[in-house]
Amino acid sequence: MHPIQNKLTMSKFSLKINGKTLEVDVDDSTPMLWVLRDHLNLVGTKYGCGIAQCGACTVHLGDNAIRSCQLPVSSVGDQEITTIEGLSENGDHPVQKAWLEIDVPQCGYCQAGQIMSATALLKRNPSPSDEEIETAMNGNICRCGTYVRIKKAIKMAVSETQNA
Amino acid sequence: MTHIKTKLGRRAFIKNTSLAGGGLVLGFSWLNSCKPKGADAVAMELEMPKEWYEINGYLKIGDNGVVTIMSPNPEIGQNVRTSMPMIVADELEVDWKNVVVEQAPLNTNLYSWQVAGGSRSISSSWQNLRMAGATARQMLKNAAAQAWQVPAGEITAIAGVLSHEASGNFAGYGEMASAAASLEVPEEIELKEIADFSIIGTSRKNVDGKKIVTGQPLFGLDVQREGMLIASLVHPPAFGMKLKSFDAESAKQMPGIHDIFSIKLYDEDYKKNTFHFTAFNELIAVVGESTWQVFQAKKALNIEWENASDITETVTMFGNDMEVNFPAGMEDSETHTTKLKELVTSKGKVTRKDGDPETAFKNAAKIIERSYSCPFLAHNTMEPMNFFAHVTEDHAELLGPTQTPEWMEPAVSEVLGLPLESIDIQMTRQGGGFGRRLYGHFMVETALISKKMKAPVKLVYSREDDMTQGIYRPAYYATYRAALDADNKLIAFHVKGGGIPESPVFANRFPAGAIDNYLAEDFTLNSNITTGAFRAPRSNFIAGAEQSFLDELAEEMGKDPIDFRLELLKRAQENPVGEKESNDYDAARYAGVLELVKEKANWGQSEAGVHRGVSAYFCHDSYVAQVLDMVLENNKPVVQKVTAAIDCGIVVNPDAASNLSEGGAIDGIGHAMYSGLTFKDGAPEQNNFDRYRLIRHSEAPKSIETHFVKNDIDPTGMGEPPFPPVMGALANALYKATGRRHYHQPFITDKPPLVG
Numbered sequence: 001m002h003p004i005q006n007k008l009t010m011s012k013f014s015l016k017i018n019g020k021t022l023e024v025d026v027d028d029s030t031p032m033l034w035v036l037r038d039h040l041n042l043v044g045t046k047y048g049c050g051i052a053q054c055g056a057c058t059v060h061l062g063d064n065a066i067r068s069c070q071l072p073v074s075s076v077g078d079q080e081i082t083t084i085e086g087l088s089e090n091g092d093h094p095v096q097k098a099w100l101e102i103d104v105p106q107c108g109y110c111q112a113g114q115i116m117s118a119t120a121l122l123k124r125n126p127s128p129s130d131e132e133i134e135t136a137m138n139g140n141i142c143r144c145g146t147y148v149r150i151k152k153a154i155k156m157a158v159s160e161t162q163n164a
Numbered sequence: 165m166t167h168i169k170t171k172l173g174r175r176a177f178i179k180n181t182s183l184a185g186g187g188l189v190l191g192f193s194w195l196n197s198c199k200p201k202g203a204d205a206v207a208m209e210l211e212m213p214k215e216w217y218e219i220n221g222y223l224k225i226g227d228n229g230v231v232t233i234m235s236p237n238p239e240i241g242q243n244v245r246t247s248m249p250m251i252v253a254d255e256l257e258v259d260w261k262n263v264v265v266e267q268a269p270l271n272t273n274l275y276s277w278q279v280a281g282g283s284r285s286i287s288s289s290w291q292n293l294r295m296a297g298a299t300a301r302q303m304l305k306n307a308a309a310q311a312w313q314v315p316a317g318e319i320t321a322i323a324g325v326l327s328h329e330a331s332g333n334f335a336g337y338g339e340m341a342s343a344a345a346s347l348e349v350p351e352e353i354e355l356k357e358i359a360d361f362s363i364i365g366t367s368r369k370n371v372d373g374k375k376i377v378t379g380q381p382l383f384g385l386d387v388q389r390e391g392m393l394i395a396s397l398v399h400p401p402a403f404g405m406k407l408k409s410f411d412a413e414s415a416k417q418m419p420g421i422h423d424i425f426s427i428k429l430y431d432e433d434y435k436k437n438t439f440h441f442t443a444f445n446e447l448i449a450v451v452g453e454s455t456w457q458v459f460q461a462k463k464a465l466n467i468e469w470e471n472a473s474d475i476t477e478t479v480t481m482f483g484n485d486m487e488v489n490f491p492a493g494m495e496d497s498e499t500h501t502t503k504l505k506e507l508v509t510s511k512g513k514v515t516r517k518d519g520d521p522e523t524a525f526k527n528a529a530k531i532i533e534r535s536y537s538c539p540f541l542a543h544n545t546m547e548p549m550n551f552f553a554h555v556t557e558d559h560a561e562l563l564g565p566t567q568t569p570e571w572m573e574p575a576v577s578e579v580l581g582l583p584l585e586s587i588d589i590q591m592t593r594q595g596g597g598f599g600r601r602l603y604g605h606f607m608v609e610t611a612l613i614s615k616k617m618k619a620p621v622k623l624v625y626s627r628e629d630d631m632t633q634g635i636y637r638p639a640y641y642a643t644y645r646a647a648l649d650a651d652n653k654l655i656a657f658h659v660k661g662g663g664i665p666e667s668p669v670f671a672n673r674f675p676a677g678a679i680d681n682y683l684a685e686d687f688t689l690n691s692n693i694t695t696g697a698f699r700a701p702r703s704n705f706i707a708g709a710e711q712s713f714l715d716e717l718a719e720e721m722g723k724d725p726i727d728f729r730l731e732l733l734k735r736a737q738e739n740p741v742g743e744k745e746s747n748d749y750d751a752a753r754y755a756g757v758l759e760l761v762k763e764k765a766n767w768g769q770s771e772a773g774v775h776r777g778v779s780a781y782f783c784h785d786s787y788v789a790q791v792l793d794m795v796l797e798n799n800k801p802v803v804q805k806v807t808a809a810i811d812c813g814i815v816v817n818p819d820a821a822s823n824l825s826e827g828g829a830i831d832g833i834g835h836a837m838y839s840g841l842t843f844k845d846g847a848p849e850q851n852n853f854d855r856y857r858l859i860r861h862s863e864a865p866k867s868i869e870t871h872f873v874k875n876d877i878d879p880t881g882m883g884e885p886p887f888p889p890v891m892g893a894l895a896n897a898l899y900k901a902t903g904r905r906h907y908h909q910p911f912i913t914d915k916p917p918l919v920g
Contacts (some may be wrong), residue, residue: 010419048627103370141853149826
């Protein structure tokens with residue numbers, strides 16, 4: 001540990017992440033993105049832009065999809081955070097299964113963020129229209145251009161869930 | 165059966181690698197874990213063997229029949245980590261369910277062309293991958309033949325099982341692996357008939373799929389190591405500037421910061437290859453404990469910059485020397501456009517001339533002339549540049565996303581003063597490449613920082629660093645002219661194209677060879693803004709320009725745009741202008757994709773409110789034709805559908821190839837329509853996705869359909885070819901929808917406004 005670190009604005013936070021309570025000792029202003037990635041080794045949440053424009057860092061705060069790069073650790077309090085690692089026990093959330101079935105990814109880097117946006121959408125709207133899907137997903141950039149497959153996978157997850 | 169000599173890739177068949185401890189050790193165990201490190205099981209639940217037997221550099225077989233196949237090339241989203249092992253597995257005759265894929269490290273003794281570039285991963289390794297699998301199959305048969313005392317020729321190998329019908333013997337590969345590993349590599353082996361392929365040509369899912377959708381560590385930025393520090397760099401705010409001095413005292417006091425210092429990449433006398441390029445040879449490195457702390461400390465630096473001087477240096481490109489000039493000064497986009505417009509009307513460099521174009525233009529009844537342009541583009545891989553390095557006094561370990569490990573290794577060796585054999589480079593999965601990671605200055609930077617810190621270091625570029633650091637797609641400008649006679653026949657064609665700093669014109673590509681009087685010319689404009697390969701270099705502009713011009717020409721001549729192209733291609737096929745070899749393309753295959761797309765898109769059948777554009781292009785040895793259907797919704801153009809026809813030879817993994825076709829179409833529409841990087845006083849005016857626009861969900865085509873030409877030609881490029889032509893199809897559909905031609909990318913900012 002660097003000696004200077006002890007005398008600056010570090011605070012202890014107790015965070016509810018993926019159903020567990022995890023402790024971190026970080027600067028108050030640290031965005032959740034970096035708390036997850038650098039301090040908790042939950043690297044499924046990705047860094048893409050740092051200004052909430054690309055969606056790669058999407059996690060759930062409660063039931064809502066939010067950009068973790070714009071969420072300071074000090075503002076989380078006791079709200080529950082779910083990351084891609086905690087979305088399902090065995091990677092078997094209907095959206096994850098649909099993603100595999102459609103074989104959506106190319107490079108794969110943005111896909112965790114896409115999945116987190118899609119799952120939040122389906123939670124509040126189990127049967128979205130094409131337009132509603134586009135609106136909900138518009139904040140998630142896929143540089144490889146897998147948009148058509150993403151939409152297909154979301155629709156597959158909808159129909160799997162409805163038929164289940 | 166095709167018999168081939170195994171000699172071709174002999175060095176790939178060194179059985180006793182250093183991993184095995186040298187000598188005559190034939191099989192070896194992975195001591196630290198029963199699962200090979202970094203292995204990505206196709207079926208995650210696959211039980212790992214107790215013992216692995218390395219048959220050759222591409223594969224090892226476990227005592228339980230599980231096979232590990234090495235994927236030699238960088239995975240940037242083109243899916244080679246699945247498709248390359250598929251080729252080995254097919255020749256090996258193993259059930260894909262029993263295959264584990266492992267990313268190979270850089271190993272120039274075992275593999276060739278460990279590069280993600282030129283869409284060549286599959287085509288350059290096609291023979292080697294097949295041979296690796298087929299050789300191992302033969303060695304397993306030979307081992308069984310010895311064990312059963314029967315002729316090897318009577319043994320069959322199907323789905324990982326060896327059997328000898330007459331004697332009733334059979335055994336799994338796992339049972340024979342140990343014996344096979346001890347045999348001589350056969351001098352000659354048989355490759356499978358194409359018709360007998362059972363994995364190649366069938367769709368197999370991404371081997372990393374499960375890890376991707378569950379957020380497991382895969383990418384360079386995900387690398388974590390004990391004692392690892394985070395580093396980030398500060399580079400000059402504008403091209404044409406360099407570091408003068410800096411004061412880091414207060415930044416060094418910030419929490420978590422370990423050190424701040426400047427690094428210099430290359431000495432002046434070091435002869436670079438073109439992949440070593442960097443705009444900024446001297447940078448400030450901030451090193452600390454976490455990314456956020458390091459990013460914050462960068463903002464607290466007091467830095468003085470100064471003007472850089474004109475630089476001319478000799479670099480090598482694939483063994484050839486060339487001189488490159490980076491002029492001094494701060495440039496801007498407005499001046500660039502003015503200069504390019506001047507150059508296009510000045511004397512150019514003739515790169516091809518057929519017939520007598522000057523006279524034909526002089527005698528023309530009508531001349532059609534149109535100019536096209538596109539801006540610089542940043543690659544914007546979703547995963548920004550980064551790398552991991554752990555440099556000690558006598559060794560350097562590097563790990564991360566690079567498209568050119570082999571070509572960067574000498575640069576790392578040079579700056580560290582370590583021999584090549586002391587440098588190990590491994591590749592992670594990469595969050596996009598698009599050409600950006602061909603230029604691995606970030607590897608050199610990380611190595612230097614790790615050396616200085618005497619610690620393992622991960623270098624992280626912020627998005628802003630990534631977008632403003634250079635190596636852009638060049639800005640291009642081209643003027644097309646066509647001469648028509650009194651009967652409205654095309655009698656001459658002229659293309660003159662240039663760019664900053666290279667011309668986009670391929671003088672010998674279509675329509676060269678199809679028109680009697682033809683002239684191609686180049687011009688260039690030097691700049692200190694660094695550029696490099698961007699998915700389908702040069703084609704990524706010229707295809708759209710050319711295909712838009714041909715569309716306008718067809719209309720002027722009163723011809724259907726597909727029929728017009730087919731007529732030209734017929735001429736090129738039957739009676740080509742110039743030597744046949746001088747034309748880069750195969751006119752029959754070119755026509756083939758146009759005919760296929762015509763049929764599949766029901767070209768000629770019009771639907772009310774649907775506006776269609778067509779385009780076809782050849783690059784990276786493949787042929788792609790696309791029909792784009794556009795509708796206007798609330799006066800806004802919406803791409804309803806793209807239908808693509810592709811001839812890339814044998815398609816290894818059809819669904820994955822379709823994915824690339826879809827991505828190429830979306831990428832092309834996105835960049836032609838929305839993206840651009842502009843400059844003022846040497847600085848990019850866009851540095852993040854708030855101002856740099858990339859295509860989003862709502863702007864993507866509603867559906868994309870891909871059809872492959874079926875043939876037995878060895879595979880050709882697939883990553884790049886679907887990207888360039890769609891820009892022409894888009895422009896042509898836009899014209900149909902809006903009544904206006906669009907010549908200047910991005911079309912969204914082209915004047916007059918897109919719609920209205």
